Amino acid sequence: MTSDRWRCKLSNAFGGLLRVCVEQESSRIPVRSTTADKAQGEIVRKLKEAKASKDQIGEEMAKLLDLKTQLGTDDGKQMFALKTPKGTRDYNPKQMAIRESVFNIITSCFKRHGAETIDTPVFELKETLTGKYGEDSKLIYDLKDQGGELLSLRYDLTVPFARYLAMNKISNIKRYHIAKVYRRDNPAMTKGRYREFYQCDFDIAGQYDPMIPDAECIKVVHEILAELQLGDFRIKVNDRRILDGMFAVCGVPDDKFRAICSTVDKLDKASWEEVKNEMVGEKGLAPEAADRIGEYVRMHGGFDLAEKLLQDPQLSQNKHALEGLTDMKDLFKYLALFKITDKVIFDLSLARGLDYYTGVIYEAVLIQPQNVHPSEELVSVGSVAGGGRYDGLVGMFDPKGRKVPCVGVSVGIERVFSILEQKAEASEKKIRTTETQVLVASAQKNLLEERLKLTSELWDAGIKAEVLYKKNPKLLSQLQHCEETGIPLVAIIGEQELKEGVVKLRNVATREEVDVSRITLVEEIKKRSIQS
Amino acid sequence: MTSDRWRCKLSNAFGGLLRVCVEQESSRIPVRSTTADKAQGEIVRKLKEAKASKDQIGEEMAKLLDLKTQLGTDDGKQMFALKTPKGTRDYNPKQMAIRESVFNIITSCFKRHGAETIDTPVFELKETLTGKYGEDSKLIYDLKDQGGELLSLRYDLTVPFARYLAMNKISNIKRYHIAKVYRRDNPAMTKGRYREFYQCDFDIAGQYDPMIPDAECIKVVHEILAELQLGDFRIKVNDRRILDGMFAVCGVPDDKFRAICSTVDKLDKASWEEVKNEMVGEKGLAPEAADRIGEYVRMHGGFDLAEKLLQDPQLSQNKHALEGLTDMKDLFKYLALFKITDKVIFDLSLARGLDYYTGVIYEAVLIQPQNVHPSEELVSVGSVAGGGRYDGLVGMFDPKGRKVPCVGVSVGIERVFSILEQKAEASEKKIRTTETQVLVASAQKNLLEERLKLTSELWDAGIKAEVLYKKNPKLLSQLQHCEETGIPLVAIIGEQELKEGVVKLRNVATREEVDVSRITLVEEIKKRSIQS
DSSP states (O other): OOHHHHHHHHHHHHHHHHHHHHHHHHTTSOOOOSHHHHHHHHHHHHHHHTTHHHHHHHHHHHHHHHHHHHHHHHTSOOOSOOSOOTTOOOBOHHHHHHHHHHHHHHHHHHHHTTOEEOBOOSEEEHHHHTTSSGGGGGGOOBBOOSSSOOEEEOSOSHHHHHHHHHHTTOOOEEEEEEEEEEOOOOOBGGGTBOSEEEEEEEEEESOOSTTHHHHHHHHHHHHHHHHHTOSOEEEEEEEHHHHHHHHHHTTOOGGGHHHHHHHHGGGGTSOHHHHHHIIIIISOOOHHHHHHHHHHHTOEESHHHHHHHHHOTTGGGSHHHHHHHHHHHHHHHHHHHTTOGGGEEEETTOOOSOTTOOSEEEEEEEEEEOSSSTTOOEEEEEEEEEEEEOSSHHHHHSTTOOOOOEEEEEEEOHHHHHHHHHHHHHHOOOOOSOOOOEEEEESSSSOHHHHHHHHHHHHHTTOOEEEOSOSSOOHHHHHHHHHHHTOOEEEEEOHHHHHHTEEEEEETTTOOEEEEEGGGHHHHHHHHHHHO | OOHHHHHHHHHHHHHHHHHHHHHHHHTTSOOOOSHHHHHHHHHHHHHHHTTHHHHHHHHHHHHHHHHHHHHHHHTSOOOSOOSOOTTOOOBOHHHHHHHHHHHHHHHHHHHHTTOEEOBOOSEEEHHHHTTSSGGGGGGOOBBOOSSSOOEEEOSOSHHHHHHHHHHTTOOOEEEEEEEEEEOOOOOBGGGTBOSEEEEEEEEEESOOSTTHHHHHHHHHHHHHHHHHTOSOEEEEEEEHHHHHHHHHHHTOOGGGHHHHHHHHGGGGTSOHHHHHHIIIIISOOOHHHHHHHHHHHTOEESHHHHHHHHHOTTGGGSHHHHHHHHHHHHHHHHHHHTTOGGGEEEETTOOOSOTTOOSEEEEEEEEEEOSSSTTOOEEEEEEEEEEEEOSSHHHHHSTTOOOOOEEEEEEEHHHHHHHHHHHHHHHOOOOOSOOOOEEEEESSSSOHHHHHHHHHHHHHTTOOEEEOSOSSOOHHHHHHHHHHHTOOEEEEEOHHHHHHTEEEEEETTTOOEEEEETTTHHHHHHHHHHHO
16 A cells, blocks of 8 residues: 555544534534434433443544554665653663662562572463552553553552462462563653663561561562672561551541541651641541651650550550560561661561551662761661561452461662662773673685684583674774674684694683694684683 | 442442443434534544544543452452463473573574673564564564653564664674563463573674574574474575565565565465466466576575576676675585584575565474374474575664674473473383482471571581471471472481481482581582582
């Protein structure tokens, strides 16, 4: 089909769209009130009810878009945006090299703690995700209904994990899962906030003695953040049961717990005044109750704070708070054995947004000394990990409501990538994106076949080798390729070397050259690769 | 909201659906022909045109589904299917262990050949994928339009790669990309055919001397299949230019080339008779032309066949065929240098479905001796890799139509997984799913804190260590955990050991126990881990 014919179709489709709009207008003209007119009015009403016009506009718009797309590729030239979808990005080889090093650190830590790994599909049945994320459900990506199941892209790795446990009737497992998740949030890509991003999850499922797996999760976060060398950090901890107890003694009605909890969660970004206003104004809480909450959420400390709050005459009377505070003491006892209490803060303002938490919750933030301010106060530069205990989630999937207690942590590494990328750029240290050990080269013409033969021998011996795809490349351009990509060695062959059964092995950095027998070449390359 | 209220809503929604159906029926009753009636008729017609009723039914159905879902999670019990979406699966830890070993082999090979890696988003703008896959476009998963861009899940890794090259104005790169792709095909999961599956792609982009990168891609496939030890295999090669030349000399009209090519592609699954019927019946080709094609597609060989076809008086007169055959000779020359011609067949029946190929094409199949048949004929058990040259694809994305010649291969590993999984099950060899080196245990009570302390010391020293999350676990259950998960060592502490500053290090397999000083414990564990 020619471009002209497409343009004609496009114009017809525009006409269709206009016609629908006109028809929509004309249906608003008042009609005389006879029986027939009434019937007509009734139908018009139904027509409106069914939002038929609106749907039709949608249909015509879709046709237009389709035609535009087809027109775009018709004559070989693209007429559409050459970009990745909003909030997503490609990773180039340098970024991948950084990503791989981060994943290696994280995976090693998870394996050091004895975790297995699983994988789940990128999409789930829509109903699997329904009712798990509270207000954030609106951020879920749905797939188009193309006849079949209603599907959504996974929003996190926790809900698919719970579905997996229920489906396979697994009652204990320690697993990690590193994969991309999807949220239709407002992206802020300079801050490392994307719509497609990685989560690195470590979870322990099973019925165990209190706070031991919980403490290990915090230890895991500590190990990862220490090893990534991103600067100083703190891990804030709290407990949903302590929050609930606190809300109860402050006079928050039971049915407002979750709503008030969501508001408290905003304290890391908003001031207490703003948070209080939302509690009283939007959520309808009594100002006195809000003020009492305000006193609690200012508190932070460690083991001592848990002890002190256990002396609080009201809080200690609340069953949930009592349990939470007693467990918090145990948690800090274990964290002391792990020698990490200096980075962990029991912080009563930590709430976390997700609905499914039932016990301890935690969040790790990177901090840096605020140079601007003379007081050297520590400033958070953002959350990089979070998690907690969710004892009820698996039961939501199990046909018999059988519960599997779980605790876990999710490391969000996009922000970590952003920081490491900036570091890498600032340092000007060259990042290699390949691992090639040797380039097979020649200075003379007509040696392509000999070069290919030698390269193939090296591949078969497990050597990482490259060869330029030219019949007669210049030696200079072969050496340049090594300089650019960081290949440390060149194996040079010429008529003379072939006759003598040797290869000239050149060190790119030192420009040193030695003749190596072809029989020992592989061994020599291996030896030099270990040294470098 | 209570369950009862949801049930009430559900019943109302059912009512809505019924009402729409009734209204649809009643609109078919003939009306008297007055002016008003005519107007009514007109509106009814429009109503039908707009498919309003159908849309309304759709809406009511959606409401029902929503209510069903909400009802399902309302009282904590799930009323929905506990499953993964059609054509997808979870990977359990054992499957992940196999997957990791396969990926290691493939990644090592790609790196041995000097490839970098990139990553792209799981979805692309819908228009990026439009017009690239011919008939298969219907298998693309679209995302729901939730206000924003029209998005589709990637169908392969080749088109996103071409988009990446054009977007970043890259004119040469050797890259690999291992990631999941999505096709709404009929799944055959026992045969390893899924809707979500991995592709492992290796591509070389850039203007080079003919057939050198092409030969390397075939070498890569050969190395991977040999190393995976899946049994014997063959790599079939052909060239789109040879196919086009062949179609021309057989009398296929120019505009039927792609359609006839798609039909030829079915020859690996269908008989010649069936394929001929499709050519003549469905595609309207003259029977004589089909017969002439039939003679060509029976041919297979190597370098010699290319030479022989260059003597074919008609084929050699065709410009495309001449180019393709000349290049095919070079290809076999390079493959001979790589010593892999015994596995490579020049097969004129190989066509490959995708539109974007412009030169050499290839496909690797696993074969096994057919025991049933006395002739020991080789039987294909399916394609595991495929690829070819696509010199026009990047130009479709480039605003100036600038071309970047590309050649690549995609290894489809789901079938490989299936085979290796079956092998693993048959062998009864135990696959470890963790790498834990040592379990920290105790035989006595009240030593939880000492166990945690020692475990933490081991973690900090880089030892992969586990500890049971029980206050007072039995020694037997600690040893059992090692047996079940394959942990080779146990570090046992008791009052006596603590007093003496030692740890009892037990070899799980031999039951041998030695006292090791706590100072040298890390070293001892490392030494024993290398041995095992």
